[in-house]
Amino acid sequence: MDPKQLPFVHPLNVVSKLANQSRDMHSVPRRNVRMIALGCIAALCVSALGAGAIMKSDVVNLKSGASIDGTIVKRTDRRIWIDVGPDVLSFSVDDVASVDSQTASANVELKVESIYTTAVGLLELPPREQAKILGPAVIKVSTPSGLGSGVILSRDGYAITNAHVVQGETNLRATVWFAQADGTLKRTDLDDVELVAVNNHIDLALIRLKHPEGKDFQFAPVQDAEKLENGQSVFAIGSPLGLERTLTQGVISTTQRSFDGLTYIQTDTPINPGNSGGPLFNTQGEIIGITNMGIRGGEALGFAIPARYVKDFVRNREAFAYDRNNPNSGHNYQKPPARTSDGAPPELKDGTGNVSPAKSTALAPSKS
Template identity: 45%
Template sequence: MPTRGIRTIAAATLLGLVAGGAEVLGDGFETIILKDGQRVVGDVVAEKPEALYVDLGYDLLKIPRESIAKRAKGEEAAGAVVATPGGTVADPSGFFSTGLLRPAPVKELVAKFGEAVVSIETPSGKGSGFLINDQGYAITNAHVIEGETRISAILYQNAPGGGLARRRIDDVEIVAVNPFFDLALIKLPLPAGLKPGHAILGNGDDVNSGDSVFAVGNPLGLERTVTQGIVSNRSRNLEGQLYIQTDTAINPGNSGGPLFNQRGEVIGVTSRGTRADMADNLGFAIPVGYVKDFVRHREAFAFDKTNPNSGYRYLDPPRRSRSDKPAGLGGSKSDPAKAR
């Protein structure tokens, strides 16, 4: 089985592994799922910090840990759904797809997945979002659509002659809102026959500090802006929630847009940055694991415009001062309960 970066070694090498302090196992067959979608089935006979050694029955295979996406045994291995190399698979929820895509230059990835990124417009401002399927469902930040009743989205479709065609979609529906994780699921009422491209959600466990990433969004209303950087920290704790910290430029208007890895998979939702007069190169994205859980359990966060906890902003009624109290209602300064 040809696998990049993996090589077979003589079985006698196992003796050297034992002498070198490797943990020798040999406790049953496992399925090793690689990041490029391929699988290796064999007996893991030794583990070292940098690699696993798998007995194929006729030789040993050295697999670098950085090439491994998942390990599974027995029924778990049989039921594991993994994309083919360069392909995608649908999540059981049916709402999004995950994948193990191949790395590519940012220019190619923007051209391939650019249609998935949309601009969100409300009477009070603009933000970003991205489509997760061809039915018009999209993810954005809760704070982008919070308190709004009129929401529009701008699609950017690849035109036959090159470039992008701008298409406005009105009457966008709020499907679910999770204000605690600042996520919202919205639905664009797409015209019949229109199926724009959608994003592929990545694996949050495959995010590491130093990974190359890029964002596509609409900072300060500048549509289709691409910024690039790296993952500065994969799990930054801010106010009790974990974020991906990145030096990718994140500005107002980027909120709700996707943070892509070097394979074009969405690994986070850009949500906050820092003021230029306070710090440089500090951006934060909500990890994709939160997004997957939110979409899978969307019924628990279903939006109801008649419920004050569902995203609409309600103002407190004005309080009447004592001097404004109409005559004849009774009460006195000594009885505050009646004087309100």
């Protein structure tokens, strides 16, 4: 028979028929019927491909054991859509074991800015999938007095962490995880860590690692234009209480929470001591913030420094350059003196900004 004359049965019709039959099949569990349906969808896809369709470059491997070849047209942290030629099929990520995609990376455009990188065309993936990709970019930063987390920003080994993690320390150690050919990660301690710049005002520090084999580091992209929404899914990777490579997830509670003249991302993602300096990711795998604090006694009250502060700090790192011979180098912002009385200063009340005669006399130096 000519392949063009082959009858086409819509996969969703197959699922519907199986669901209707399951009402009368009391001895067949619903899970088995669901697996049979997914298997039928895969079989239909294979038949369509065998009937003359062009082989695509993406493969979706289902937990049922079936594999579907096609082109992934859309992917979120909840569902995946794949074009198999005659139709576009949609699957829940809970039914997917793994995805082999060549078109996904081909559509990503990287842009190097200073010593960090932004990306365009990244796919939304669930945190468990993003962790496999971004895991090697997250590090643990240790000092004689404590530890925190960090994230690598460039292939040259530049990484960001919190200033309070390295405050007053010069003996730094970084623990990194190098990806191996078999898919595992090799834990390695690096003692050659350079402290490049520190900004205590926004609680950020830039460090640089040296690869023991002189190779490039795997890094994570920073979000370019800020796109944050309340309720947006996010996740953090770090070493809370020294528990390495811990992934926690939640949502953005508030995109703009102000403290002491700075704004932070508020999230219900669990943030604990040891998470400080680690990345807060969106579902596209972009760094949207650097976690730096949580409120003790509060529940689900974590905060992260927005990526825009990180980018500004990195661009102007020379102004905050660390000098081993002068630990106080760089700009330090001191808190202004507290007001001694309520209300506006007298010189501002008349709208002129001039100091009143009485005030001027009080401020004048005494004559001997």
